[in-house]
Amino acid sequence: MTDKDEFLYPRSRYYGHNKPENxxxxxxxxxxxxxxxxxxxxxxxGKLSSEEAYQQIEALWQQLELLNKQLRIGENPxxxxxxxxxx
Numbered sequence: 001m002t003d004k005d006e007f008l009y010p011r012s013r014y015y016g017h018n019k020p021e022n023x024x025x026x027x028x029x030x031x032x033x034x035x036x037x038x039x040x041x042x043x044x045x046g047k048l049s050s051e052e053a054y055q056q057i058e059a060l061w062q063q064l065e066l067l068n069k070q071l072r073i074g075e076n077p078x079x080x081x082x083x084x085x086x087x
Contacts, residue, residue, distance in 0.1 A: 021071040
């Protein structure tokens with residue numbers, strides 16, 4: 001393994017609309033998912049109580065919701081291809 005961070009925090013490719021706010025949100029969503037996985041593993045292993053795990057997950061969720069509002073995801077959707085003819 002060339003880099004510990006690449007192993008611990010792998011990133012998947014983004015396949016959605018290539019807009020800066022979407023890329024930022026996707027990166028944060030992946031980070032959120034990884035952190036949830038760590039919290040769940042710690043809870044399953046008995047290192048975190050259910051209440052501690054819940055509080056940490058809730059805090060992460062609130063951060064993600066705030067980011068979503070700040071980036072205004074979904075407020076300005078891209079126009080669809082409906083009604084356009086293929087040449």
